[in-house]
Amino acid sequence: MESGQHMLRTGRRGTLFEFSMALRDLVTSYHRRGLAWSLAWHDVVSRYRGSILGPFWITISMGLMVLGIGLLYAKLFGISVAEFMPYVAMGIVFFGLMAGTINEGCDTFVQASSMLSQTSLPMFTFIWRTVLRNLINLAHHAVIIVAVIIFFGLWRVMDVFPALGGLLLTIVNLAWISMLAAIASARFRDIPQFVMSVMQFAIFMTPVFWKPDAFPDRHAFLTLNPFYHMLTTIRAPLLGQEADGLSYVILAIMAVLGWALTFSVFAITRRRIVHFL
Amino acid sequence: MTDVSIKVTDLTLRFPVYGVDAKSLKKNLARVTVGGRLGASTTGATEVTALSHLNLNLRAGDRLGLIGHNGSGKTTLLRALSGAYEPDEGQIEVRGRIAALLDLSLGIDPSATGVDNIRLRGRIAGMSSKEIEDKMDEIAEFSGLGPFLAMPMKTYSAGMQARLAFAVATAVEADVLLMDEWISVGDADFQKLAHRRLLNLVERAGILVLSSHDAGLLRLYCNKVMRLEGGVASEVKDIRRLDELLAAA
Numbered sequence: 001m002e003s004g005q006h007m008l009r010t011g012r013r014g015t016l017f018e019f020s021m022a023l024r025d026l027v028t029s030y031h032r033r034g035l036a037w038s039l040a041w042h043d044v045v046s047r048y049r050g051s052i053l054g055p056f057w058i059t060i061s062m063g064l065m066v067l068g069i070g071l072l073y074a075k076l077f078g079i080s081v082a083e084f085m086p087y088v089a090m091g092i093v094f095f096g097l098m099a100g101t102i103n104e105g106c107d108t109f110v111q112a113s114s115m116l117s118q119t120s121l122p123m124f125t126f127i128w129r130t131v132l133r134n135l136i137n138l139a140h141h142a143v144i145i146v147a148v149i150i151f152f153g154l155w156r157v158m159d160v161f162p163a164l165g166g167l168l169l170t171i172v173n174l175a176w177i178s179m180l181a182a183i184a185s186a187r188f189r190d191i192p193q194f195v196m197s198v199m200q201f202a203i204f205m206t207p208v209f210w211k212p213d214a215f216p217d218r219h220a221f222l223t224l225n226p227f228y229h230m231l232t233t234i235r236a237p238l239l240g241q242e243a244d245g246l247s248y249v250i251l252a253i254m255a256v257l258g259w260a261l262t263f264s265v266f267a268i269t270r271r272r273i274v275h276f277l
Numbered sequence: 278m279t280d281v282s283i284k285v286t287d288l289t290l291r292f293p294v295y296g297v298d299a300k301s302l303k304k305n306l307a308r309v310t311v312g313g314r315l316g317a318s319t320t321g322a323t324e325v326t327a328l329s330h331l332n333l334n335l336r337a338g339d340r341l342g343l344i345g346h347n348g349s350g351k352t353t354l355l356r357a358l359s360g361a362y363e364p365d366e367g368q369i370e371v372r373g374r375i376a377a378l379l380d381l382s383l384g385i386d387p388s389a390t391g392v393d394n395i396r397l398r399g400r401i402a403g404m405s406s407k408e409i410e411d412k413m414d415e416i417a418e419f420s421g422l423g424p425f426l427a428m429p430m431k432t433y434s435a436g437m438q439a440r441l442a443f444a445v446a447t448a449v450e451a452d453v454l455l456m457d458e459w460i461s462v463g464d465a466d467f468q469k470l471a472h473r474r475l476l477n478l479v480e481r482a483g484i485l486v487l488s489s490h491d492a493g494l495l496r497l498y499c500n501k502v503m504r505l506e507g508g509v510a511s512e513v514k515d516i517r518r519l520d521e522l523l524a525a526a
């Protein structure tokens with residue numbers, strides 16, 4: 001449909017047809033992935049235009065938070081700084097990725113409304129734009145991770161591959177959550193506020209700043225928190241510990257179910273999203 | 278590209294209107310609890326029918342002018358032709374590469390420089406980074422903006438923005454050019470340049486669809502004309518019968 005040379009839009013309906021059109025959108029966005037990348041890159045560049053440090057300002061503020069909280073809480077909790085600082089550093093940086101991708105997901109379509117209403121660009125392009133933008137930000141904040149890994153000698157004990165696996169699963173999950181937020185926020189303007197509240201709540205309910213030692217293994221409080229699984233599968237291997245295999249399983253199941261749900265919602269609402277805006 | 282064409286059959290396009298209040302989730306949830314009575318009004322939500330049962334066939338070399346009162350559906354038709362809307366009924370089929378010049382601010386970042394905006398707009402229009410770099414000089418020259426290209430777009434006048442947008446949009450080897458109204462923003466020099474580019478496009482066997490309230494402009498660029506009234510289209514007529522269509526008002 002979208003060879004750039006042939007554009008077809010029909011009033012045909014039917015569940016199967018809607019799904020195939022949604023799939024087309026996805027495939028086209030893949031063929032035009034360079035565009036999503038350009039847009040994401042442009043977002044980062046333009047947000048920090050004229051600033052010398054650019055996204056590193058956020059990195060610096062995160063770094064300060066890591067230092068402050070790392071030193072203070074280590075004292076309060078009676079844990080050694082060498083153990084707590086890297087823990088908090090990774091917690092803050094990776095939770096930043098989660099909160100950023102989901103919160104900014106709310107603006108994805110709203111922000112793209114003028115483009116959506118006068119081009120045939122695939123909608124998925126804008127989802128990737130949000131996800132990629134947050135990955136670009138993560139790449140800047142990774143400086144903090146590298147610093148603690150070197151400073152505290154974690155490179156001797158860390159296990160990179162399970163952490164990358166965790167990161168990948170996390171991104172796949174964040175992408176659907178972000179997309180669901182994008183669709184819902186286009187239609188209901190209360191969603192962004194709601195999402196922001198949830199994420200604010202989540203940062204305290206998730207072991208970002210605290211250690212879950214007080215809970216027995218697999219306590220429901222942790223098991224039912226998706227952000228816990230995302231965080232632990234990335235962080236534990238980097239700290240030289242082993243993440244519970246169950247967390248990987250839960251993330252994988254969540255990814256499949258979440259995408260099935262999101263894709264269905266997209267297939268059903270796709271025609272109308274542009275009118276929501 | 279030999280078989281450039283636009284084929285619209287029985288196109289009906291409605292805008293569901295989601296009232297500002299209805300956008301509040303609270304209200305919608307309330308509606309669910311109230312149930313039946315109000316639920317019925319949810320299904321029969323307010324809708325604006327912007328285009329109804331519209332048929333249109335254009336072939337290579339056609340330059341169609343769209344006329345009609347405010348709100349008659351001209352912009353909506355152009356947007357639909359650009360692929361932005363899914364029809365409620367009927368079908369839109371466009372063969373050929375589409376360049377839409379509907380909104381000057383599309384993909385424009387006011388705080389980015391002219392050059393950056395050329396890149397951004399070019400990417401959105403479907404050019405690769407390499408294509409854009411290859412054409413950068415040509416686009417820059419055509420825009421006639423010279424040193425202003427290194428300045429942020431927010432320092433541009435409306436006409437300067439129009440120049441940049443037009444330069445980028447027509448730099449794409451487009452077969453189908455959709456334009457809404459704004460071309461009159463440019464000054465006489467620019468109009469002349471634009472005119473040459475448009476003729477060039479038509480020589481390449483392209484299609485132009487232009488909406489305007491300016492009869493002179495339509496006579497200049499178009500060889501066919503169609504009148505929209507409340508979303509209903511007239512027949513496509515030869516531009517020489519423009520007065521007839523205007524008189525039919």
Ligand SMILES: Nc1ncnc2c1ncn2[C@@H]1O[C@H](COP(=O)(O)OP(=O)(O)OP(=O)(O)O)[C@@H](O)[C@H]1O
Binds near residue numbers: 294350
């Ligand atoms: N996004 C929208 N939501 C709801 N209704 C819309 C929307 N866009 C257009 N309409 C309605 O569709 C109809 C056609 O609008 P359109 O913008 O196509 O008119 P137009 O012919 O371009 O008018 P003008 O000469 O003022 O530019 C109008 O009744 C308008 O209210």
Ligand SMILES: [Mg+2]
Binds near residue numbers: 351352353457
């Ligand atoms: Mg208009």
